[in-house]
Amino acid sequence: MSIADTFRNGTVFVTGSTGFLGKILTEKLLRSCDVKCIAILVRGKYGVPASQRAADTLKQSIFDRLRFENPNFVTKIKTIDGHIDKQSLGISTEDCDWLIKNVNFVFHSAATVKFNETIDIATKLNIQGTENVLELAAKMNYLKGFVYVSTAYSNCPRSEIKEVFYDVPISAKELKKLIEIDGKTRNVLEDWPNTYTFTKALAENIISTNENQLPISVFRPSIIGCAQSEPEPGWMNSMQGLVYIVNSIMLGLLRAIPMSMDKKTDIVPIDYTANALISVMWDTVNRYQDGSEKNKKPKIYSYVSGFDSPVHWGTFLNYVYETYYQAPPLQSVWYIFCIYSANSWFINFMRLLLHRIPAAFVDLSSIIRGKNSKMLKMYKKQDGIIDSIEWMLKNEWKFDNSNTRKLWAQLSQEDRKTFWFGFEDFDWKSYTQTMVYGIRKIILHEDLHNMTRALSKNRKLFWLHHFSIFLIIYIVFQLCWTFVM
Numbered sequence: 001m002s003i004a005d006t007f008r009n010g011t012v013f014v015t016g017s018t019g020f021l022g023k024i025l026t027e028k029l030l031r032s033c034d035v036k037c038i039a040i041l042v043r044g045k046y047g048v049p050a051s052q053r054a055a056d057t058l059k060q061s062i063f064d065r066l067r068f069e070n071p072n073f074v075t076k077i078k079t080i081d082g083h084i085d086k087q088s089l090g091i092s093t094e095d096c097d098w099l100i101k102n103v104n105f106v107f108h109s110a111a112t113v114k115f116n117e118t119i120d121i122a123t124k125l126n127i128q129g130t131e132n133v134l135e136l137a138a139k140m141n142y143l144k145g146f147v148y149v150s151t152a153y154s155n156c157p158r159s160e161i162k163e164v165f166y167d168v169p170i171s172a173k174e175l176k177k178l179i180e181i182d183g184k185t186r187n188v189l190e191d192w193p194n195t196y197t198f199t200k201a202l203a204e205n206i207i208s209t210n211e212n213q214l215p216i217s218v219f220r221p222s223i224i225g226c227a228q229s230e231p232e233p234g235w236m237n238s239m240q241g242l243v244y245i246v247n248s249i250m251l252g253l254l255r256a257i258p259m260s261m262d263k264k265t266d267i268v269p270i271d272y273t274a275n276a277l278i279s280v281m282w283d284t285v286n287r288y289q290d291g292s293e294k295n296k297k298p299k300i301y302s303y304v305s306g307f308d309s310p311v312h313w314g315t316f317l318n319y320v321y322e323t324y325y326q327a328p329p330l331q332s333v334w335y336i337f338c339i340y341s342a343n344s345w346f347i348n349f350m351r352l353l354l355h356r357i358p359a360a361f362v363d364l365s366s367i368i369r370g371k372n373s374k375m376l377k378m379y380k381k382q383d384g385i386i387d388s389i390e391w392m393l394k395n396e397w398k399f400d401n402s403n404t405r406k407l408w409a410q411l412s413q414e415d416r417k418t419f420w421f422g423f424e425d426f427d428w429k430s431y432t433q434t435m436v437y438g439i440r441k442i443i444l445h446e447d448l449h450n451m452t453r454a455l456s457k458n459r460k461l462f463w464l465h466h467f468s469i470f471l472i473i474y475i476v477f478q479l480c481w482t483f484v485m
């Protein structure tokens with residue numbers, strides 16, 4: 001059966017549908033698979049009820065193409081008001097009964113992706129949340145497949161990561177007990193760099209036991225970047241990790257990054273990721289329908305680009321610079337200039353010189369003019385964000401993705417066309433250009449009409465930047481000369 005046929009008239013339950021991956025997944029399922037209904041778990045937040053949040057999400061531009069192709073797509077969406085971390089997801093009995101009687105496919109994508117979340121919250125959302133969704137899925141009468149979205153970095157203390165379940169230093173049960181005793185204990189992380197990857201590893205460990213004998217798989221994508229082509233090239237949701245770095249460099253705000261330029265990064269476009277995720281569900285359903293016992297174990301699919309199309313941070317950033325020279329943002333505050341080094345001491349010194357001292361001058365001038373001073377605060381936050389991803393920028397991993405490659409090989413030509421996720425001959429230069437233009441449009445809200453002004457401003461920033469360097473060298477030279485004399 002083709003992928004679209006597998007989903008035809010089926011009912012899908014998606015958690016995390018208001019997030020980056022969840023939105024694209026929902027859109028693609030509605031556009032390319034003739035599903036009967038998609039039930040999306042949405043929580044009320046900041047006083048906005050779940051129903052309103054779901055309606056607002058479906059009005060966003062990411063659904064414009066779908067709206068054009070199928071104006072009534074909203075009728076296929078059922079909003080389930082709930083929180084993954086609450087018992088029985090905190091959903092009404094009526095919704096619970098409906099899910100049990102109707103759902104065929106579960107995509108569990110909801111999580112906290114904040115790297116440095118406190119351990120108690122990360123445990124509640126990423127571990128207890130997963131247990132809660134699994135418990136509900138176990139009751140579903142017509143469940144054909146369950147895919148848990150993990151991360152390629154869940155076992156990041158290892159440099160080589162295979163598509164297997166690895167042992168974890170503590171079980172979920174023991175961790176929860178520890179947290180009950182000592183609320184925010186961090187000593188449990190061992191070699192994991194943060195609570196996010198640690199709790200994702202523990203959630204995978206729960207899936208490995210598959211106590212409820214579910215038709216289940218684990219999907220491990222690496223760093224998810226903007227859309228390559230669907231529903232629109234360059235689409236992105238918000239300023240997460242990679243986008244944050246590229247945007248801050250282009251604005252001339254980020255001038256020193258702890259990074260090894262010769263290390264491989266591993267980026268996958270969001271639309272490819274959603275296609276791979278849907279294909280993993282298709283494979284999961286087929287595996288379990290096949291009936292043989294050996295296929296009835298949870299399987300892991302690593303979704304990475306590095307095997308077929310490796311790219312180094314240095315090459316990726318060169319492409320960012322090349323595109324920046326063609327289309328700099330009008331909002332840039334300084335000419336593009338950034339120092340990269342794996343030496344943390346050096347980077348901290350450069351941060352003082354290139355971030356904090358100029359920021360202090362700008363703040364001082366703001367205070368004198370009776371305005372709010374915000375640059376030092378901004379740099380404190382920015383450096384904190386970059387520090388939280390430093391482990392990713394200075395290391396590289398060898399990911400085995402044999403299961404995903406086998407899955408790709410199994411897809412028919414027709415399915416490949418609709419659910420493309422392969423990386424043969426992937427053009428990183430063109431993808432990086434798409435990302436830079438996407439940031440310009442979606443994050444900075446600048447369209448191409450401002451290009452003449454942006455280029456003219458950029459020329460001025462270029463001269464100002466070089467003049468400043470000349471001035472600093474001159475002053476240092478003069479000081480040295482005076483000292484020697």
Ligand SMILES: NC(=O)c1ccc[n+]([C@@H]2O[C@H](COP(=O)([O-])OP(=O)(O)OC[C@H]3O[C@@H](n4cnc5c(N)ncnc54)[C@H](OP(=O)(O)O)[C@@H]3O)[C@@H](O)[C@H]2O)c1
Nearest residue numbers: 016017018019020021083084109110111151221222223224
């Ligand atoms: N982004 C990446 O680069 C990346 C890479 C590898 C793996 N992943 C995995 O992909 C999945 C999705 O990530 P993402 O980038 O889409 O993250 P995201 O944009 O932060 O979305 C997270 C989603 O989870 C929902 N959620 C969080 N806590 C919830 C709760 N208590 N109850 C109900 N819903 C809750 C959020 O809902 P609200 O809107 O209500 O907050 C949101 O819809 C995650 O499992 C993540 O580990 C992401």
